[in-house]
Amino acid sequence: MVGRPVRARFLAAVVAFLIIVSPPAADVWNPVRVATAHEGGVDHGAVFNGTLAAQASVTRHLDFEGGQPLVGGWVFLLGARVEGELVARLTVGASVAKEWTIAPGGTQIRTTILPETGVYDLTLENPGAADVRYWAYFDQSCRCIGKFVPAEIPDGYVIFNTDTTGPSTVFAQLNDPPAMDVKVSAALLTGQEGVWPSDFQILAVSATPVQRTVRDITVWLHELRFDVGTATTVYFFVQGVAFHGDLNTPKGQLAISPYYEVTEKADLSPFLYVGIAGAFLIAGILILRRVRASPAPRPIKKTEVRRPSATKVNRRGGGRGGSRTRKSQRSRRRT
Secondary structure, three states, X not given: OOOHHHHHHHHXXXXXXXXXXXXXXXXXXXXXXXXXXXXXXXEOOOOEEEEEOOOOEEEEEEEEOOOXXXXXXXXXXXXXXXXXXXXXXXXXXXXXXXXXXXXXXXXXXXXXXXXXXEOEEEEEEOOOOOOEEEEEEEEEXXXXXXXXXXXXXXXXXXXXXXXXXXXXXXXEEEEOOOOEEEEXXXXXXXXXXXXXXXXXXXEEEEOOOEEEEEOOEEEEEEEEEEEEOOOOEEEXXXXXXXXXXXXXXXXXXXXXXXXXXXXXXXXXXXXXXXXXXXXXXXXXXXXXXXXXXXXXXXXXXXXXXXXXXXOOOOOOOOOOOOOOOOOOHHXXXXX
């Protein structure tokens, strides 16, 4: 019989394998497809790039899974690489949800909590006097079948999440894609702004995957096991560490697929704890009363002499000189 960890490894391997070699169904998000439900729209994980002239700006509609709105309360992530300073403005309707300054000098990651569910736009603006070249993508936390860290920003992040319904042990597996090495961090949101990593409590980290083979399918998996004490959402931040361009193919060699196994723990309510404490208290009182009610042993006076025990019996008819003293054979003959 296949045990639970083996089953988990097998499912993760199968999911990763299907993402790589099979075309997705119409209602399943494809980590390789770029959605264009809105004119100029872009799906999460897809990089858009260009050059902004001085004082110029560009606005892109942000689509989720082929045109769905972004979900309020989820963690939003912007990844960007720029060759000059830009202002990034996230808007929903007429409201500005967040604004960041993106400086040059490597990949920049910005995160926040989406204030509401709706159709969001991302505007990049060049406030300077010279042209600025840029590359950018976005992601939002979700329980998706798969994602990828884009090759154009190979040290960027993507976010997965799963939920618990109470105190639980969580076991998670996320594959290390063939064309990229990744690092996985499991975390709880602790701050209101949702800034990574300062507003999160990190529960477990995997930087080195393990090799697993189930039914002739071999994959490298990041495995994380940790406890949570309440019903909550657990986030998995996946960061690109190294990109292997020679292994990247159109078949999804960057695809990352998660598997979760949540085991709930017994939750003893406060009333049960009070009941157990009360039972111990009552038992202690009863024992104490019984000890106090039992009679104390009567003390022995100095003039009192105890009788010896009369339970011993001489099997040979008593001691010498008694009523059953044995007589010699010579005395019997004379008689």
